[in-house]
């Protein structure tokens with residue numbers, strides 16, 4: 476527990492750990508009228524837990540508690556915020572193996588990936604602990620003698636944090652930590668598929684010394700709980716990560732009611748491989764970017780744009796290496812790729828496999844349902860070749876272990892194909908040619924660019940941002956996210972009277 480001067484420490488009774496895990500509202504654990512079961516995608520006989528489903532009434536109570544807690548938290552000393560966030564980060568890091576195991580069990584990413592994500596969530600809290608101390612605002616020289624001109628940054632108010640299922644600890648961390656660091660109060664709505672990690676995180680936050688109401692957890696489905704939270708007039712800002720469809724629809728409603736928003740959405744990320752690349756390195760990068768976490772990453776390399784001189788070697792090595800990837804239980808030692816997250820997601824992926832074949836792409840490997848010792852949503856990673864940029868498999872986000880190779884004649888053509896997309900999240904290039912790298916970095920239309928690295932995988936303290944249909948609003952993470960979590964107030968003052 477952090478020692479927090481200046482705030483009334485929360486006296487939350489420790490919640491029941493058997494039975495239904497409750498929501499956290501106004502400093503208390505509250506059972507829902509309804510509950511949802513959380514199923515292990517590696518073994519569908521394994522129920523990870525049962526989690527309360529918030530009602531419209533719970534949304535109302537959580538927002539009103541966050542609103543009531545806001546003035547006190549917003550005006551409290553920076554040291555208090557820093558201590559609370561540091562305590563949360565310390566506990567997450569100390570428990571990263573246990574939290575990672577839970578994450579792998581409920582979401583299906585491999586245990587090493589899941590433990591790394593838990594560690595990253597802890598590091599994010601620690602990073603924003605320090606951000607709490609950073610000087611805010613700016614001063615200008617006024618045109619008028621004796622007038623002080625400053626720009627202050629003030630907290631927004633109540634922030635709604637709505638998160639997807641694919642990073643159940645890291646994405647909530649990079650929304651909740653800065654929201655609190657910059658003096659806002661939070662209502663957190665995790666994805667319905669992964670309440671376990673969200674609940675474990677909330678349980679840590681609940682004991683860290685925040686005033687009652689400063690942080691609230693509402694579990695449940697997007698269409699009811701998420702929509703009600705986003706629409707609430709007392710929610711000053713919504714930080715959302717999820718699909719482009721939901722983000723754009725929800726965003727239109729937030730705009731209409733005058734709310735702020737930060738939307739991180741889908742991707743269709745290109746990895747360009749040029750003739751001078753080392754095929755072994757290029758295929759390792761493509762596999763890491765396209766298939767780790769079963770391709771369920773917004774930054775996954777789903778379009779592999781390969782120039783003619785290396786194309787055939789690249790494809791040959793990809794197929795060889797992909798055949799060796801072990802798809803199995805996420806928590807089994809030696810597993811390279813876990814199951815996909817749910818049956819409906821796998822059905823969508825299989826549909827895209829058929830779409831790709833119907834469109835005339837060649838399925839070089841994968842795309843098959845796999846049977847393992849435990850019943851789960853297993854799918855072999857798929858690679859299409861002879862893909863064209865206008866095919867649906869090259870234009871729509873699949874968000875699963877499916878990638879397409881597009882052959883390009885030249886670097887210029889590869890770049891044009893890379894930019895020919897509605898999305899603009901991450902983009903990568905594999906080459907030793909410095910002039911090409913410089914041109915690529917200046918020309919690629921993406922929020923994040925990677926050179927001789929996978930398109931997925933960013934430093935925890937770096938900003939995260941996209942363009943076109945991938946993002947809306949200021950970046951997440953890093954110091955840059957202050958732009959979203961605070962509002963400017965421009966002050967002209969003649970203090971001398």
Ligand code: NAD
Pocket residue numbers: 637638639640641642664665666667695696697698700701702703705716717718719721722725739740741742772773872874900939941945
């Ligand atoms: P999703 O859009 O279905 O859901 C995201 C969140 O929004 C969930 O909490 C969901 O319950 C909630 N939600 C759903 N409908 C809602 C509504 N009408 N109003 C308010 N909230 C609602 O996305 P998902 O399936 O959970 O996640 C996959 C998507 O997330 C992919 O498109 C992926 O690219 C994207 N993603 C983006 C980033 C990024 O930073 N750009 C990172 C991870 C995932």
